[in-house]
Amino acid sequence: MAIRDRKSGNAAVAYAMKQINPDVVGAFPITPSTEIPEYFSKYVADGQVDTEFIAVESEHSAMSTCIGASAAGARAMTATSSAGLAYMWELLYVAASSRLPITMAVVNRALTGPININNDHSDSMGARDSGWIQIYAETNQEVYDNFIQAVIISERCRIPIMVCQDGFITSHGVSNIELIEDEKVKEFVGEYEPENYLLKAENPLAVGPYGTSPYYMEIKREQAQAMKDSMPVILDVAKKFESMTGRKYRFFEEYMMDDADVALVVMGSSAGTGKEAVDRLRAEGKKVGLIKLRVFRPFPRRPLAAAMCKVKAVAIMDKAESFSNSGGPLFNEARSSLYDLPDKPYAVNYIYGLGGRDIRVEDFYDIYKDLYVICENDDPGDVYRYLGVRDSRYTTEEQRMMEEEYKPGAARSYGMDKQAYEV
C-alpha cells in the first residue's frame, strides 16, 4: 500500500534519497536547497542510511566529491541551487564527459546579479549544455517520483542527471504526497554495479585524460549519442514506474490539447497555474490547451513539435533570460523543432517569473488572449515578449527601422514595444 503523507519538495527529495540509500552524498548548503542535506544528514546521524555524507566547504567540492565517488564505483548524489550550481559549472562538464551517473537535486533559484533567492530557471538553463539530463517537476509528487526514476535513468545511460524543482514554490510548499514503500523503491533502483571503477582492484582504471584533438571530438560525439540514446531509456523507466505506482510520466504532459486552438508550453510549477487558467477558459468555451515539458535534456524535439502542431498558435514560456536578443532558451529550441514541419503554428515567447516574480491565473488569460489575437490577425508580431514586467524600455525608432530593413515580406513588427504587453 502506498503511503499517504504531506511533505515539502525538499523533504520529499531527502526522503527519496533515504529510500535509495546512496553510497556517498557530498553537499553544501544554499537557499532554497539547504533543507535537502539537512534532512539527509539527520538520516545519517540516526543511522537510517549507510551513506558517507561529506559536508564539503563549497559546491565546487560537492560536485568534485561526487565525481571522485562515482568514478570510484559509488552511487553518488548532491543537491544545490543557483550560485551553487554556477560554482559547479566546470565540474558539470567533467562529470558528463567522464560518463559518471551522478544524481543532483536542483532547486531552481535565480542567479545572482542582483542577488535574489527566489525561483526562476536561470541556474539550470545556464547548465543546459553541460551534458546532463534535466528533468523538471510541477509538484512535490513529481519531484519525488522524478528523483527515484532519475537514479536508474542516469546509471543506465551513464549520464549525470539534474532533477529540477521550483525553489520555495515546491521546495518549501507542503502538499499531499503519495510515497512508495521502502522495499519497492529499493527493488526499483536496485544495486549500482558499474562495469569499471577506480576501486576495482583486479583492473585499475584511469579517469579524466588529457584528450588530444585526435580523440576529443569522438568523446563529444559519444556523449551526444548517449544523450540521444537516453530517450527510450527515459520512457522505459517511466513505464516501469507507472506499473509500480500508476503514475504516468512521459517527456511532457499534454493538458486539454486534443481539440485546442491555442496552447502554452511551460516547465515547472507554473504549469499548475496554467492548468487552472485552462480549466476556467474551457468553462467559458475557449479551446485552450497546455503542454508541460518534463524532460528538457534530451530535448524531445520531434514529439514536442508534433504536440505543438495540434494548435494554431503556441506561447513558449521561459523562466530564464538568455540575453540572446531572440528569446529564451526553451523558446529557441522549441521553435526550432517546428522548422521542418510544413504546417506549423505561430510560436511566440514569454519571458516570465524572473527572480520569483509571481505569475497568476490572470496572466495566463492574457497570454491566451494574445494567442487568439495572433490567430485572428494571422500575424505573430514580435515573438520575443516579456510578461508581468513594468517600466521596460522598448524598441526605438532606429531599431525598428533596422528590423524593417532586414525583414523579408511585409512590415509586421509590434514586438519589443509597449503595445505587445498591453494586448
Next chain:
Amino acid sequence: MAYDLKKEVSKKDRLAGGHRLCAGCGAGITVRAVLRALDAEDKAVITNATSCLEVSTFMYPYTAYEDSYIHSAFENAAATTSGVEAAYKVLKRKGKVKENFKFITFGGDGGTYDIGLQSLSGALERGHDMVYVCYDNEAYMNTGIQRSSSTPRFADATTSPAGNDLPGKIQNKKDLTLIVAAHGVPYAAQTTLFGNMKDLHEKARKAIYTKGANFLNVLSPCPRGWGYNSEDLALMCKLAVETCVWPMYEIEDGVWRLTYEPKKKLPVEEFLSKQGRFSHMFKPGNEWTIEATQKYVDQKWDELLKRCGDSEK
C-alpha cells in the same frame, strides 16, 4: 627496516617510463619516489590536479600509472580524493571492495598553494584518510612559467618579469606547509629530492601509513622554469637545502622536528646563482635583492628552529 636505495629502486615502478615529462624535471621523480613508499601489496588510487604531471602522464589513450588514477580539474584534486576515499569507506563496509587501498593526490604549486587551496583546506579539515603531495616547482610551469604564490621573491616569471623598474616577483613565497600545519593534521612534512632520497621515502611512508589527511610538500625543480641544465636537478635540490632556502622538517601530531640541518649553512647566492630566473639579481645595483633574500631566509630559518626547539621542550 633500514632504508636501502638499491632495494627501493629495484621495486617495480608504479609510474611507468615513457611519460612525456621533460628531462631534468623533478615531478616524475617525486611521484615515483612517493609511490615507492607504498607496500607492494597495497592498492592505490592516485588523484592528480591539472598540471604538467597530468598532461604528461595521462594522455588519452595512454596512462603511465600502474594504479587507478583520476584527474578531474585544476582546483579540486583534494575534494576529488575526498569523494574516492568516502566511496572506499562505504564500499569496504558493504563488502564490495575487499583489498586495502591508499589515496595519494599530486598537485603542483599552482593547484595547491593557489587555485586548489580551498579544496585542500576542506579535505584537511574533514580528515579524509589520504595524502596530498604538492610537487612544488615554484611557478605555473604547465602554462608557461607564470608566477604563483609559491614563487620566491625576485624570481623572474612570465607574469612577474624582471624589468627596469621591477626586480621580478615582489612578494615572498607563501609558507604553505605552515598553513597546512595550522589545520592540525596528523602529519605534514617538507622534503625534496635530496641525497639518496631517504628523507623523502621515510616521510612518504609516514604520510601514507598515518591515518588521516596528511601532507607532503616536495620541492621539485623545473629546468625550464628555473633555468638550469637538466643534469643539475639534484644539485638544485641540494643547494636549496644547504642554503636553508628549503628546510626539511616534519610535524607529527603537532611536534615540529628538523629532519636535516646543514653542517654549514651556505649563503643564498650558492642557490640563486645557478638559476636563470635569478640572474638579474647579480647585475650591478641589484645587490640589495640578494641581501633581502638572505635576510628573509635567515628569518624563516630562525622561526623554524624556534618551532622545532619549542616542540622539543
